[in-house]
Amino acid sequence: MNTSWVDTSLDLSPSSARPLRLETPKKEQPNGNLIVFGKKLSVKEESGDLVEELSRVNAENKKLTEMLAAMCESYNALQSQVMDLMSKNPEKELSPSKKRKSETNFGIVGNSDSSSTDEDSCKKPREEVIKAKVTRVYVRAETSDGLIVKDGYQWRKYGQKVTRDNPSPRAYFKCSFAPSCPVKKKVQRSADDQSVMVATYEGEHNHLPPSQTESTSGSSHGSASLNPSGPTMSLGLRKSKPSDGGEARKCSSSKAEMDSPQARQHLVEQMATSLTRDPKFTAALAAAISGRMFSAKSN
DNA sequence: CGCATTTGACCCGCGC
DNA sequence: GCGCGGGTCAAATGCG
Numbered sequence: 001m002n003t004s005w006v007d008t009s010l011d012l013s014p015s016s017a018r019p020l021r022l023e024t025p026k027k028e029q030p031n032g033n034l035i036v037f038g039k040k041l042s043v044k045e046e047s048g049d050l051v052e053e054l055s056r057v058n059a060e061n062k063k064l065t066e067m068l069a070a071m072c073e074s075y076n077a078l079q080s081q082v083m084d085l086m087s088k089n090p091e092k093e094l095s096p097s098k099k100r101k102s103e104t105n106f107g108i109v110g111n112s113d114s115s116s117t118d119e120d121s122c123k124k125p126r127e128e129v130i131k132a133k134v135t136r137v138y139v140r141a142e143t144s145d146g147l148i149v150k151d152g153y154q155w156r157k158y159g160q161k162v163t164r165d166n167p168s169p170r171a172y173f174k175c176s177f178a179p180s181c182p183v184k185k186k187v188q189r190s191a192d193d194q195s196v197m198v199a200t201y202e203g204e205h206n207h208l209p210p211s212q213t214e215s216t217s218g219s220s221h222g223s224a225s226l227n228p229s230g231p232t233m234s235l236g237l238r239k240s241k242p243s244d245g246g247e248a249r250k251c252s253s254s255k256a257e258m259d260s261p262q263a264r265q266h267l268v269e270q271m272a273t274s275l276t277r278d279p280k281f282t283a284a285l286a287a288a289i290s291g292r293m294f295s296a297k298s299n
Numbered sequence: 300c301g302c303a304t305t306t307g308a309c310c311c312g313c314g315c
Numbered sequence: 316g317c318g319c320g321g322g323t324c325a326a327a328t329g330c331g
Contacts (some may be wrong), residue, residue, distance in 0.1 A: 170322095184322095
């Protein structure tokens with residue numbers, strides 16, 4: 001039915017960043033250094049190991065950041081392609097006739113807002129469906145029971161409303177990480193598929209993302225092991241098309257084969273570069289996005 | 300006790 | 316001008 005949404009959600013930053021971020025801290029623990037703890041390692045040796053580990057993690061972090069930047073860059077390029085396609089399309093996409101307030105420009109890495117969502121467009125013949133300056137994210141929420149979408153930021157709920165075109169309530173959140181952050185978020189279950197959450201982001205974060213550091217462990221000194229830049233959107237964005245570009249990503253799941261962290265990192269790096277530089281991948285990405293757009297319009 | 304969430308009331312824009 | 320509906324506010328409530 002409407003499961004076409006999955007096709008759009010290309011695993012750009014989320015999925016590529018996710019396994020990396022999960023693996024990175026893990027290797028601190030099981031690897032040799034700490035296991036020797038029981039043998040009364042001298043403080044010097046221990047601290048030396050830790051420093052070494054820290055520097056390695058720092059380097060790794062740096063590379064991850066670069067990878068993320070590269071991903072974002074290619075994403076932007078693709079987005080411009082999408083915009084180009086949209087402009088060639090006779091249907092006018094940008095007619096925000098219902099804007100209440102002057103919404104700030106969005107700079108969030110998310111889906112292109114081109115998709116007319118089923119929540120809005122299906123039921124009523126509204127034309128203004130697409131608001132140009134919001135970022136809409138689809139999240140699969142089979143497990144979560146509430147209107148909670150974890151995206152790495154801290155949100156404070158300030159309202160909930162039942163809207164007409166959707167029986168499930170819509171929750172309103174404000175970014176509570178920074179008091180001056182103007183970003184708002186609306187979360188609502190899809191009218192058609194209750195297992196799908198639709199999160200709509202408005203505005204742009206004027207602060208660095210908390211990057212889930214505190215959620216993992218309160219290990220006093222933030223050892224900078226986690227990415228300092230880029231919104232780590234750990235959303236359930238998935239795609240159902242393993243045909244293009246998805247092959248290389250799957251390799252990352254075979255992490256059991258990789259022993260040394262360097263090898264792992266190298267492999268991941270190679271995958272990322274091959275993905276971002278491969279014109280096939282970008283073409284597939286553009287095709288997926290445009291395909292999703294057109295299929296959504298025809299509904 | 301402090302903080303986040305809940306929830307009803309209120310505000311405001313839009314269509315008729 | 317009025318009613319409707321989405322969005323926001325703020326007091327009440329619950330929880331750690």
